[in-house]
Amino acid sequence: MRIRATVAAVTGALALSALAVPAAQADDRRTSDGGYTFSVPTEASKGAKARSAAAAQQQGDTKVLSVVANGGKPLAVGTKSKQKFSIAITATDDSGIADASTIIWIGESLEDDEDVFYFEQNESRASCKVVKANTSTCTLSVTFDPKEMINTDAANWRIGAAVFANDGDYTVNDSAAKARVQRFSKLTVNASPEPVKKGKTLTVTGKLTRANWDTATYKGYTAQPVKLQFKKKGAKSYTTVKTVKTSSTGTLKTTVKASADGYWRYSFAGTSTTPAVSAAGDFVDVK
Template identity: 65%
Template structure:
Protein backbone atom coordinates (compact mmCIF):
# COMPACT_ATOMS: atom_id res chain seq x y z
CA UNK A 1 0.00 0.00 0.00
CA UNK A 2 1.47 3.34 -1.03
CA UNK A 3 0.53 6.78 0.19
CA UNK A 4 1.41 9.92 -1.73
CA UNK A 5 0.37 13.52 -1.19
CA UNK A 6 -0.09 16.25 -3.80
CA UNK A 7 -1.25 19.81 -3.24
CA UNK A 8 -2.16 22.83 -5.30
CA UNK A 9 -2.13 26.57 -4.63
CA UNK A 10 -5.50 28.19 -5.42
CA UNK A 11 -5.90 32.01 -5.66
CA UNK A 12 -2.82 32.49 -3.54
CA UNK A 13 -4.28 30.47 -0.64
CA UNK A 14 -2.66 27.34 0.67
CA UNK A 15 -5.18 24.54 0.09
CA UNK A 16 -4.60 20.82 0.06
CA UNK A 17 -6.01 19.44 -3.17
CA UNK A 18 -5.33 15.73 -3.02
CA UNK A 19 -3.81 12.73 -1.39
CA UNK A 20 -3.73 9.80 -3.83
CA UNK A 21 -3.31 6.26 -2.57
CA UNK A 22 -2.82 3.95 -5.55
CA UNK A 23 -2.04 0.56 -4.04
CA UNK A 24 -4.48 -1.85 -2.45
CA UNK A 25 -5.50 -5.19 -1.04
CA UNK A 26 -5.83 -6.86 -4.42
CA UNK A 27 -6.38 -10.41 -3.17
CA UNK A 28 -9.63 -9.36 -1.47
CA UNK A 29 -10.72 -6.98 -4.17
CA UNK A 30 -10.34 -3.93 -1.95
CA UNK A 31 -8.57 -0.81 -3.10
CA UNK A 32 -7.77 2.80 -2.44
CA UNK A 33 -9.98 4.88 -4.73
CA UNK A 34 -9.10 8.54 -5.35
CA UNK A 35 -12.06 10.80 -4.64
CA UNK A 36 -13.41 13.19 -7.30
CA UNK A 37 -11.39 16.39 -7.27
CA UNK A 38 -8.06 14.72 -6.64
CA UNK A 39 -5.20 16.09 -8.70
CA UNK A 40 -1.55 15.35 -9.22
CA UNK A 41 -0.54 18.98 -9.60
CA UNK A 42 2.45 20.08 -7.55
CA UNK A 43 2.28 23.52 -5.95
CA UNK A 44 4.13 26.44 -7.49
CA UNK A 45 6.86 27.90 -5.38
CA UNK A 46 5.53 31.45 -5.54
CA UNK A 47 6.96 34.51 -3.85
CA UNK A 48 7.86 33.60 -0.27
CA UNK A 49 8.47 37.21 0.65
CA UNK A 50 4.90 38.16 -0.20
CA UNK A 51 3.55 35.14 1.71
CA UNK A 52 5.70 35.88 4.72
CA UNK A 53 7.64 32.65 4.47
CA UNK A 54 11.28 33.53 5.07
CA UNK A 55 14.09 31.11 4.30
CA UNK A 56 16.48 29.97 7.02
CA UNK A 57 20.19 29.37 6.77
CA UNK A 58 19.80 25.70 7.67
CA UNK A 59 16.41 24.09 7.16
CA UNK A 60 15.20 21.53 9.69
CA UNK A 61 13.60 18.32 8.45
CA UNK A 62 9.87 18.73 7.66
CA UNK A 63 7.63 17.02 10.24
CA UNK A 64 4.03 15.93 10.76
CA UNK A 65 3.30 17.16 14.28
CA UNK A 66 -0.27 15.86 14.74
CA UNK A 67 -3.05 13.97 12.98
CA UNK A 68 -6.38 13.17 14.65
CA UNK A 69 -9.40 11.46 13.10
CA UNK A 70 -12.98 11.68 14.45
CA UNK A 71 -11.66 13.72 17.40
CA UNK A 72 -10.00 10.54 18.66
CA UNK A 73 -13.35 8.80 19.24
CA UNK A 74 -14.14 5.33 17.83
CA UNK A 75 -15.55 5.22 14.30
CA UNK A 76 -18.72 3.12 14.24
CA UNK A 77 -19.69 1.70 10.84
CA UNK A 78 -22.92 -0.07 9.84
CA UNK A 79 -23.61 -2.42 6.95
CA UNK A 80 -24.62 -0.20 4.01
CA UNK A 81 -24.27 3.51 4.72
CA UNK A 82 -20.86 5.07 4.22
CA UNK A 83 -19.43 6.73 7.31
CA UNK A 84 -17.75 10.13 6.92
CA UNK A 85 -15.60 11.45 9.77
CA UNK A 86 -13.47 14.55 10.21
CA UNK A 87 -9.72 14.86 10.55
CA UNK A 88 -7.28 17.54 11.58
CA UNK A 89 -3.59 17.37 10.68
CA UNK A 90 -0.68 19.72 11.29
CA UNK A 91 2.75 19.81 9.68
CA UNK A 92 5.78 22.06 9.95
CA UNK A 93 8.69 22.85 7.62
CA UNK A 94 11.15 25.72 7.44
CA UNK A 95 10.16 26.22 3.80
CA UNK A 96 6.49 26.51 4.79
CA UNK A 97 3.82 23.85 4.38
CA UNK A 98 1.61 23.82 1.30
CA UNK A 99 -0.84 21.32 2.76
CA UNK A 100 -1.27 18.22 4.87
CA UNK A 101 -3.89 15.47 4.98
CA UNK A 102 -4.59 12.44 7.16
CA UNK A 103 -5.35 8.87 6.12
CA UNK A 104 -6.26 5.76 8.14
CA UNK A 105 -5.07 2.21 7.65
CA UNK A 106 -4.86 -1.20 9.27
CA UNK A 107 -2.20 -3.85 8.74
CA UNK A 108 1.48 -4.53 9.29
CA UNK A 109 2.78 -1.54 7.35
CA UNK A 110 1.66 0.81 4.61
CA UNK A 111 3.92 -1.09 2.21
CA UNK A 112 2.33 -4.47 2.98
CA UNK A 113 -0.03 -5.72 0.23
CA UNK A 114 -2.52 -6.96 2.84
CA UNK A 115 -2.84 -3.59 4.56
CA UNK A 116 -6.01 -1.60 3.93
CA UNK A 117 -7.21 1.93 4.49
CA UNK A 118 -9.02 5.07 3.41
CA UNK A 119 -7.64 8.42 2.27
CA UNK A 120 -9.16 11.91 2.57
CA UNK A 121 -11.97 13.36 0.48
CA UNK A 122 -10.13 15.80 -1.79
CA UNK A 123 -12.82 18.47 -2.02
CA UNK A 124 -13.36 18.56 1.76
CA UNK A 125 -9.92 19.84 2.70
CA UNK A 126 -9.25 23.36 3.90
CA UNK A 127 -5.98 24.66 5.30
CA UNK A 128 -4.80 27.50 7.49
CA UNK A 129 -1.24 28.72 7.95
CA UNK A 130 -0.69 28.83 11.70
CA UNK A 131 2.71 30.46 11.22
CA UNK A 132 5.37 30.91 8.55
CA UNK A 133 6.45 27.30 9.08
CA UNK A 134 3.32 25.50 10.25
CA UNK A 135 0.01 24.68 8.57
CA UNK A 136 -3.10 22.90 9.87
CA UNK A 137 -5.57 21.30 7.47
CA UNK A 138 -9.02 19.90 8.18
CA UNK A 139 -11.14 17.61 6.05
CA UNK A 140 -13.05 14.35 5.98
CA UNK A 141 -12.44 10.66 5.37
CA UNK A 142 -15.19 8.29 4.23
CA UNK A 143 -15.27 4.62 5.22
CA UNK A 144 -17.22 2.28 2.94
CA UNK A 145 -18.53 -0.88 4.68
CA UNK A 146 -18.83 -2.66 1.32
CA UNK A 147 -15.03 -2.68 1.16
CA UNK A 148 -14.55 -3.81 4.76
CA UNK A 149 -14.35 -7.21 6.47
CA UNK A 150 -15.05 -8.15 10.08
CA UNK A 151 -11.38 -8.31 11.04
CA UNK A 152 -11.17 -4.58 10.22
CA UNK A 153 -12.93 -3.93 13.54
CA UNK A 154 -9.74 -3.09 15.38
CA UNK A 155 -7.41 -0.21 16.17
CA UNK A 156 -6.34 1.60 12.97
CA UNK A 157 -3.31 3.82 12.52
CA UNK A 158 -3.65 7.45 11.55
CA UNK A 159 -0.99 8.63 9.14
CA UNK A 160 -0.51 11.90 7.28
CA UNK A 161 1.19 13.16 4.15
CA UNK A 162 2.23 16.74 3.44
CA UNK A 163 4.15 18.89 1.03
CA UNK A 164 6.30 21.95 1.59
CA UNK A 165 5.86 25.18 -0.33
CA UNK A 166 8.84 24.08 -2.42
CA UNK A 167 7.10 20.84 -3.43
CA UNK A 168 9.00 18.47 -1.15
CA UNK A 169 6.76 15.64 0.00
CA UNK A 170 7.04 14.15 3.47
CA UNK A 171 4.84 11.91 5.61
CA UNK A 172 4.41 9.77 8.70
CA UNK A 173 2.57 6.47 8.48
CA UNK A 174 1.66 6.37 12.18
CA UNK A 175 0.95 9.62 14.01
CA UNK A 176 -1.90 8.40 16.22
CA UNK A 177 -4.57 5.69 16.38
CA UNK A 178 -8.34 5.43 16.02
CA UNK A 179 -10.59 2.46 16.73
CA UNK A 180 -13.05 1.21 14.10
CA UNK A 181 -16.11 -0.67 15.38
CA UNK A 182 -19.08 -2.67 14.06
CA UNK A 183 -22.40 -0.85 14.65
CA UNK A 184 -24.58 -2.58 17.26
CA UNK A 185 -28.33 -2.82 17.88
CA UNK A 186 -30.23 -3.97 20.98
CA UNK A 187 -33.95 -4.61 21.45
CA UNK A 188 -36.20 -5.34 24.45
CA UNK A 189 -39.75 -6.50 25.05
CA UNK A 190 -41.30 -6.95 28.51
CA UNK A 191 -44.59 -8.83 28.78
CA UNK A 192 -47.37 -9.19 29.70
CA UNK A 193 -48.50 -5.57 29.71
CA UNK A 194 -50.20 -4.74 32.02
CA UNK A 195 -49.36 -7.28 34.72
CA UNK A 196 -50.57 -7.99 38.23
CA UNK A 197 -48.20 -7.19 41.09
CA UNK A 198 -46.14 -10.24 42.07
CA UNK A 199 -46.67 -11.99 38.77
CA UNK A 200 -43.87 -12.93 36.37
CA UNK A 201 -42.61 -10.60 33.67
CA UNK A 202 -40.71 -12.16 30.77
CA UNK A 203 -38.10 -9.85 29.24
CA UNK A 204 -36.78 -10.78 25.80
CA UNK A 205 -34.45 -9.01 23.38
CA UNK A 206 -31.65 -9.41 20.88
CA UNK A 207 -28.14 -8.02 20.48
CA UNK A 208 -26.92 -7.75 16.88
CA UNK A 209 -24.00 -6.07 15.16
CA UNK A 210 -22.86 -5.27 11.65
CA UNK A 211 -21.35 -8.18 9.77
CA UNK A 212 -19.16 -6.61 7.08
CA UNK A 213 -18.45 -10.01 5.54
CA UNK A 214 -22.11 -10.44 4.58
CA UNK A 215 -23.47 -6.90 4.66
CA UNK A 216 -26.11 -7.88 7.23
CA UNK A 217 -26.69 -7.75 11.00
CA UNK A 218 -25.95 -10.93 12.94
CA UNK A 219 -26.50 -11.88 16.57
CA UNK A 220 -23.61 -11.15 18.92
CA UNK A 221 -23.23 -14.38 20.85
CA UNK A 222 -22.28 -15.15 24.45
CA UNK A 223 -22.14 -11.53 25.54
CA UNK A 224 -23.06 -10.27 29.05
CA UNK A 225 -25.95 -7.81 28.90
CA UNK A 226 -27.46 -5.99 31.87
CA UNK A 227 -31.20 -6.05 32.52
CA UNK A 228 -32.09 -2.67 33.99
CA UNK A 229 -35.23 -1.15 35.55
CA UNK A 230 -36.30 2.45 36.04
CA UNK A 231 -39.19 2.84 38.46
CA UNK A 232 -41.91 5.29 37.46
CA UNK A 233 -40.78 8.78 38.50
CA UNK A 234 -37.11 7.79 38.84
CA UNK A 235 -34.38 9.53 36.83
CA UNK A 236 -32.03 6.64 36.25
CA UNK A 237 -31.92 2.90 35.65
CA UNK A 238 -30.82 0.29 38.19
CA UNK A 239 -29.22 -2.99 37.14
CA UNK A 240 -31.31 -5.99 38.20
CA UNK A 241 -29.26 -8.86 36.77
CA UNK A 242 -26.86 -9.80 33.98
CA UNK A 243 -27.98 -12.08 31.17
CA UNK A 244 -25.83 -13.69 28.47
CA UNK A 245 -26.87 -13.69 24.83
CA UNK A 246 -27.59 -17.04 23.18
CA UNK A 247 -25.86 -18.59 20.18
CA UNK A 248 -28.04 -16.35 17.99
CA UNK A 249 -27.72 -13.19 20.09
CA UNK A 250 -31.14 -13.48 21.75
CA UNK A 251 -31.88 -12.61 25.39
CA UNK A 252 -34.54 -13.99 27.73
CA UNK A 253 -35.09 -13.81 31.47
CA UNK A 254 -37.89 -13.43 34.02
CA UNK A 255 -38.51 -11.07 36.94
CA UNK A 256 -41.32 -10.45 39.43
CA UNK A 257 -43.59 -7.45 38.85
CA UNK A 258 -43.23 -5.06 41.76
CA UNK A 259 -43.95 -1.55 40.49
CA UNK A 260 -44.75 0.49 37.39
CA UNK A 261 -41.64 1.24 35.39
CA UNK A 262 -39.47 0.76 32.34
CA UNK A 263 -37.33 -2.25 31.50
CA UNK A 264 -34.36 -2.28 29.15
CA UNK A 265 -31.25 -4.23 28.23
CA UNK A 266 -27.87 -2.46 28.23
CA UNK A 267 -24.65 -3.71 26.63
CA UNK A 268 -21.30 -2.29 27.81
CA UNK A 269 -19.54 -2.90 24.49
CA UNK A 270 -16.29 -4.59 23.47
CA UNK A 271 -13.22 -3.31 21.60
CA UNK A 272 -14.83 -4.33 18.28
CA UNK A 273 -18.41 -3.29 19.11
CA UNK A 274 -19.77 -0.11 20.73
CA UNK A 275 -21.96 0.06 23.82
CA UNK A 276 -25.69 0.19 23.20
CA UNK A 277 -28.89 0.33 25.27
CA UNK A 278 -32.32 -0.70 24.11
CA UNK A 279 -35.20 1.76 24.04
CA UNK A 280 -37.05 1.05 27.29
CA UNK A 281 -40.33 -0.87 27.44
CA UNK A 282 -42.81 0.46 30.03
CA UNK A 283 -44.86 -2.02 32.06
CA UNK A 284 -47.97 -1.04 34.03
CA UNK A 285 -48.28 -3.06 37.26
CA UNK A 286 -51.83 -3.35 38.60
Protein backbone atom coordinates (compact mmCIF):
# COMPACT_ATOMS: atom_id res chain seq x y z
CA MET A 1 0.00 0.00 0.00
CA ARG A 2 1.33 3.39 -0.98
CA ILE A 3 1.10 6.47 1.20
CA ARG A 4 -0.59 9.21 -0.76
CA ALA A 5 1.23 12.52 -1.04
CA THR A 6 -2.02 14.44 -0.94
CA VAL A 7 -4.45 16.20 1.34
CA ALA A 8 -8.18 15.80 1.71
CA ALA A 9 -9.00 18.92 -0.28
CA VAL A 10 -7.12 20.53 -3.15
CA THR A 11 -7.67 23.46 -5.48
CA GLY A 12 -7.70 23.73 -9.27
CA ALA A 13 -9.72 24.66 -12.30
CA LEU A 14 -11.71 21.44 -12.28
CA ALA A 15 -11.53 18.14 -10.46
CA LEU A 16 -10.02 15.24 -12.35
CA SER A 17 -11.94 12.04 -13.13
CA ALA A 18 -13.99 11.09 -10.08
CA LEU A 19 -13.48 14.59 -8.75
CA ALA A 20 -15.08 16.38 -11.70
CA VAL A 21 -18.02 18.73 -11.13
CA PRO A 22 -20.56 19.85 -13.74
CA ALA A 23 -20.02 23.37 -15.06
CA ALA A 24 -23.46 24.37 -13.82
CA GLN A 25 -22.17 23.92 -10.29
CA ALA A 26 -18.91 25.80 -10.87
CA ASP A 27 -19.98 29.12 -9.42
CA ASP A 28 -20.86 27.44 -6.13
CA ARG A 29 -17.35 26.04 -5.90
CA ARG A 30 -15.42 29.27 -6.49
CA THR A 31 -12.72 29.99 -3.92
CA SER A 32 -11.55 33.40 -2.79
CA ASP A 33 -8.61 33.29 -5.22
CA GLY A 34 -10.85 32.54 -8.20
CA GLY A 35 -10.06 28.85 -8.50
CA TYR A 36 -12.28 25.87 -7.85
CA THR A 37 -12.39 23.60 -4.83
CA PHE A 38 -12.90 19.88 -4.90
CA SER A 39 -12.43 17.04 -2.44
CA VAL A 40 -10.91 13.61 -2.63
CA PRO A 41 -13.87 11.19 -2.50
CA THR A 42 -14.36 9.05 0.59
CA GLU A 43 -14.62 5.28 0.25
CA ALA A 44 -18.37 5.43 0.74
CA SER A 45 -18.99 8.07 -1.89
CA LYS A 46 -16.30 7.13 -4.38
CA GLY A 47 -18.38 4.73 -6.48
CA ALA A 48 -21.28 7.14 -7.01
CA LYS A 49 -18.97 10.03 -7.79
CA ALA A 50 -17.00 7.92 -10.26
CA ARG A 51 -20.16 6.90 -12.10
CA SER A 52 -21.41 10.48 -12.36
CA ALA A 53 -17.99 11.74 -13.41
CA ALA A 54 -17.91 9.38 -16.38
CA ALA A 55 -20.69 11.42 -17.98
CA ALA A 56 -19.17 14.72 -16.88
CA GLN A 57 -15.83 14.32 -18.64
CA GLN A 58 -16.79 16.69 -21.43
CA GLN A 59 -19.17 19.59 -21.85
CA GLY A 60 -19.24 21.70 -25.00
CA ASP A 61 -16.43 22.08 -27.53
CA THR A 62 -13.43 22.56 -25.24
CA LYS A 63 -10.50 20.53 -26.56
CA VAL A 64 -7.04 19.80 -25.20
CA LEU A 65 -4.45 19.98 -28.00
CA SER A 66 -1.34 18.99 -26.06
CA VAL A 67 0.00 18.36 -22.56
CA VAL A 68 3.78 18.59 -22.08
CA ALA A 69 5.74 18.12 -18.86
CA ASN A 70 9.21 19.61 -18.40
CA GLY A 71 9.43 20.71 -22.02
CA GLY A 72 9.20 17.11 -23.16
CA LYS A 73 12.26 15.97 -21.22
CA PRO A 74 12.22 13.21 -18.56
CA LEU A 75 11.61 14.26 -14.95
CA ALA A 76 14.79 13.36 -13.03
CA VAL A 77 14.53 13.41 -9.24
CA GLY A 78 17.39 13.15 -6.73
CA THR A 79 17.35 12.00 -3.12
CA LYS A 80 17.04 15.09 -0.94
CA SER A 81 15.78 18.26 -2.61
CA LYS A 82 12.23 18.65 -3.85
CA GLN A 83 12.13 19.10 -7.62
CA LYS A 84 9.66 21.34 -9.43
CA PHE A 85 8.58 20.67 -13.01
CA SER A 86 6.33 22.65 -15.33
CA ILE A 87 3.30 21.24 -17.11
CA ALA A 88 1.97 23.12 -20.14
CA ILE A 89 -1.58 22.44 -21.29
CA THR A 90 -2.59 23.84 -24.67
CA ALA A 91 -6.34 23.90 -25.28
CA THR A 92 -8.95 25.56 -27.43
CA ASP A 93 -12.62 26.61 -27.17
CA ASP A 94 -14.68 29.00 -29.25
CA SER A 95 -15.05 31.26 -26.19
CA GLY A 96 -11.39 31.06 -25.16
CA ILE A 97 -9.75 29.33 -22.23
CA ALA A 98 -10.26 30.55 -18.66
CA ASP A 99 -8.26 28.12 -16.52
CA ALA A 100 -6.74 24.65 -16.26
CA SER A 101 -5.54 22.20 -13.66
CA THR A 102 -3.31 19.14 -13.63
CA ILE A 103 -2.19 16.15 -11.64
CA ILE A 104 0.62 13.66 -12.29
CA TRP A 105 0.14 10.13 -11.03
CA ILE A 106 1.17 6.49 -11.15
CA GLY A 107 -1.05 3.48 -10.57
CA GLU A 108 -3.97 1.67 -12.14
CA SER A 109 -6.61 4.30 -11.48
CA LEU A 110 -7.12 7.60 -9.69
CA GLU A 111 -10.10 5.96 -8.02
CA ASP A 112 -7.92 3.36 -6.27
CA ASP A 113 -7.17 4.75 -2.82
CA GLU A 114 -4.67 2.00 -1.99
CA ASP A 115 -2.49 1.92 -5.10
CA VAL A 116 -2.60 5.35 -6.70
CA PHE A 117 0.19 7.79 -5.88
CA TYR A 118 0.25 11.34 -7.15
CA PHE A 119 1.54 14.89 -6.89
CA GLU A 120 -0.75 17.85 -7.46
CA GLN A 121 -0.22 21.26 -8.97
CA ASN A 122 1.40 23.93 -6.83
CA GLU A 123 -0.76 26.82 -8.01
CA SER A 124 -4.44 27.44 -7.31
CA ARG A 125 -4.81 28.78 -10.85
CA ALA A 126 -2.92 28.27 -14.06
CA SER A 127 -1.03 30.97 -15.93
CA CYS A 128 -2.83 31.00 -19.29
CA LYS A 129 -1.53 32.86 -22.34
CA VAL A 130 -3.30 33.20 -25.67
CA VAL A 131 -1.24 31.68 -28.49
CA LYS A 132 -3.78 32.23 -31.25
CA ALA A 133 -7.52 32.83 -31.65
CA ASN A 134 -9.47 30.89 -28.99
CA THR A 135 -6.37 28.85 -28.08
CA SER A 136 -4.25 29.24 -24.96
CA THR A 137 -1.36 27.50 -23.26
CA CYS A 138 -1.89 27.20 -19.52
CA THR A 139 1.21 26.54 -17.40
CA LEU A 140 1.29 25.02 -13.93
CA SER A 141 3.93 23.23 -11.91
CA VAL A 142 4.14 20.10 -9.79
CA THR A 143 6.73 19.41 -7.10
CA PHE A 144 8.16 15.93 -6.59
CA ASP A 145 9.34 15.04 -3.09
CA PRO A 146 11.89 12.20 -3.19
CA LYS A 147 11.16 11.38 0.46
CA GLU A 148 7.77 10.09 -0.65
CA MET A 149 9.04 8.04 -3.60
CA ILE A 150 10.25 4.47 -4.03
CA ASN A 151 12.50 3.02 -6.74
CA THR A 152 9.65 1.48 -8.71
CA ASP A 153 8.32 5.01 -9.28
CA ALA A 154 10.98 5.34 -12.00
CA ALA A 155 8.49 4.68 -14.79
CA ASN A 156 5.96 6.37 -17.04
CA TRP A 157 3.54 8.55 -15.06
CA ARG A 158 0.19 9.77 -16.33
CA ILE A 159 -0.70 13.43 -16.53
CA GLY A 160 -4.29 14.42 -15.90
CA ALA A 161 -5.57 17.64 -17.43
CA ALA A 162 -8.75 19.62 -16.86
CA VAL A 163 -9.58 22.74 -18.86
CA PHE A 164 -12.34 25.28 -18.24
CA ALA A 165 -13.54 27.63 -20.98
CA ASN A 166 -14.93 31.16 -20.64
CA ASP A 167 -18.45 30.02 -21.57
CA GLY A 168 -18.60 27.27 -18.93
CA ASP A 169 -17.58 24.42 -21.21
CA TYR A 170 -14.88 22.08 -19.95
CA THR A 171 -13.01 18.86 -20.59
CA VAL A 172 -11.41 16.45 -18.14
CA ASN A 173 -8.95 13.65 -18.92
CA ASP A 174 -7.22 11.58 -16.24
CA SER A 175 -4.59 10.41 -18.71
CA ALA A 176 -4.09 13.22 -21.19
CA ALA A 177 -0.35 12.51 -21.58
CA LYS A 178 2.58 10.62 -20.07
CA ALA A 179 5.89 11.67 -18.58
CA ARG A 180 8.95 9.57 -17.84
CA VAL A 181 10.13 9.91 -14.21
CA GLN A 182 13.77 8.93 -13.63
CA ARG A 183 16.28 8.44 -10.82
CA PHE A 184 18.86 11.25 -11.05
CA SER A 185 22.35 10.06 -12.02
CA LYS A 186 25.92 11.16 -11.27
CA LEU A 187 29.19 10.25 -12.99
CA THR A 188 32.79 10.96 -11.98
CA VAL A 189 36.17 10.56 -13.70
CA ASN A 190 39.82 10.71 -12.72
CA ALA A 191 42.76 10.17 -15.07
CA SER A 192 46.20 9.54 -13.56
CA PRO A 193 49.07 10.02 -13.29
CA GLU A 194 49.11 13.75 -14.02
CA PRO A 195 51.27 14.78 -15.78
CA VAL A 196 52.17 11.67 -17.76
CA LYS A 197 54.90 10.90 -20.28
CA LYS A 198 53.83 10.38 -23.88
CA GLY A 199 53.27 6.71 -24.64
CA LYS A 200 52.96 5.74 -20.99
CA THR A 201 49.88 4.13 -19.45
CA LEU A 202 47.09 6.33 -18.18
CA THR A 203 44.58 4.84 -15.74
CA VAL A 204 41.08 6.27 -15.91
CA THR A 205 38.72 5.57 -13.03
CA GLY A 206 35.23 6.77 -12.20
CA LYS A 207 31.87 5.84 -10.75
CA LEU A 208 28.29 5.85 -11.99
CA THR A 209 25.66 6.29 -9.30
CA ARG A 210 21.95 7.02 -9.27
CA ALA A 211 19.33 8.06 -6.77
CA ASN A 212 18.01 5.25 -4.60
CA TRP A 213 14.67 6.52 -3.31
CA ASP A 214 14.26 3.50 -1.04
CA THR A 215 17.31 4.51 1.02
CA ALA A 216 17.57 8.25 0.21
CA THR A 217 21.17 7.76 -0.97
CA TYR A 218 23.08 7.39 -4.23
CA LYS A 219 24.06 3.83 -5.11
CA GLY A 220 26.32 2.43 -7.82
CA TYR A 221 24.59 1.49 -11.08
CA THR A 222 25.71 -2.04 -11.88
CA ALA A 223 26.77 -3.56 -15.23
CA GLN A 224 26.12 -0.47 -17.33
CA PRO A 225 28.04 0.34 -20.54
CA VAL A 226 29.82 3.68 -20.24
CA LYS A 227 31.89 5.34 -22.95
CA LEU A 228 35.40 6.57 -22.26
CA GLN A 229 35.89 9.72 -24.35
CA PHE A 230 38.80 12.02 -25.16
CA LYS A 231 38.94 15.59 -26.37
CA LYS A 232 42.33 16.78 -27.56
CA LYS A 233 43.41 20.19 -26.33
CA GLY A 234 41.96 22.80 -28.70
CA ALA A 235 39.33 20.43 -30.14
CA LYS A 236 35.61 21.19 -29.94
CA SER A 237 34.17 17.76 -29.28
CA TYR A 238 34.86 14.42 -27.63
CA THR A 239 35.50 11.16 -29.46
CA THR A 240 34.79 7.73 -27.99
CA VAL A 241 37.89 5.63 -27.29
CA LYS A 242 36.26 2.51 -25.79
CA THR A 243 33.28 1.29 -23.80
CA VAL A 244 33.70 0.14 -20.21
CA LYS A 245 31.12 -1.62 -18.02
CA THR A 246 30.50 -0.60 -14.44
CA SER A 247 31.31 -3.03 -11.63
CA SER A 248 28.89 -4.41 -9.06
CA THR A 249 29.35 -1.16 -7.13
CA GLY A 250 29.16 1.16 -10.16
CA THR A 251 32.90 1.79 -10.41
CA LEU A 252 34.81 2.16 -13.68
CA LYS A 253 38.45 1.46 -14.45
CA THR A 254 40.44 1.11 -17.64
CA THR A 255 43.82 2.01 -19.12
CA VAL A 256 44.90 3.85 -22.26
CA LYS A 257 48.16 5.08 -23.76
CA ALA A 258 48.82 8.78 -23.29
CA SER A 259 49.30 10.47 -26.66
CA ALA A 260 48.45 14.17 -26.34
CA ASP A 261 47.28 16.86 -23.95
CA GLY A 262 43.53 16.79 -23.50
CA TYR A 263 40.44 15.97 -21.51
CA TRP A 264 39.21 12.54 -20.49
CA ARG A 265 35.66 11.79 -19.42
CA TYR A 266 33.12 9.03 -19.03
CA SER A 267 29.73 9.38 -20.71
CA PHE A 268 26.61 7.34 -19.94
CA ALA A 269 23.79 7.16 -22.49
CA GLY A 270 21.08 6.57 -19.88
CA THR A 271 18.31 3.99 -19.53
CA SER A 272 14.54 4.18 -19.20
CA THR A 273 14.87 4.64 -15.43
CA THR A 274 18.04 6.75 -15.34
CA PRO A 275 18.99 9.88 -17.32
CA ALA A 276 22.07 10.26 -19.47
CA VAL A 277 25.04 11.93 -17.80
CA SER A 278 28.62 12.86 -18.66
CA ALA A 279 31.42 13.55 -16.22
CA ALA A 280 33.26 16.86 -16.34
CA GLY A 281 36.45 16.37 -18.36
CA ASP A 282 39.69 15.70 -16.48
CA PHE A 283 42.63 17.43 -18.18
CA VAL A 284 45.88 15.50 -18.50
CA ASP A 285 49.15 17.15 -19.43
CA VAL A 286 51.26 14.83 -21.60
CA LYS A 287 55.01 15.52 -21.49
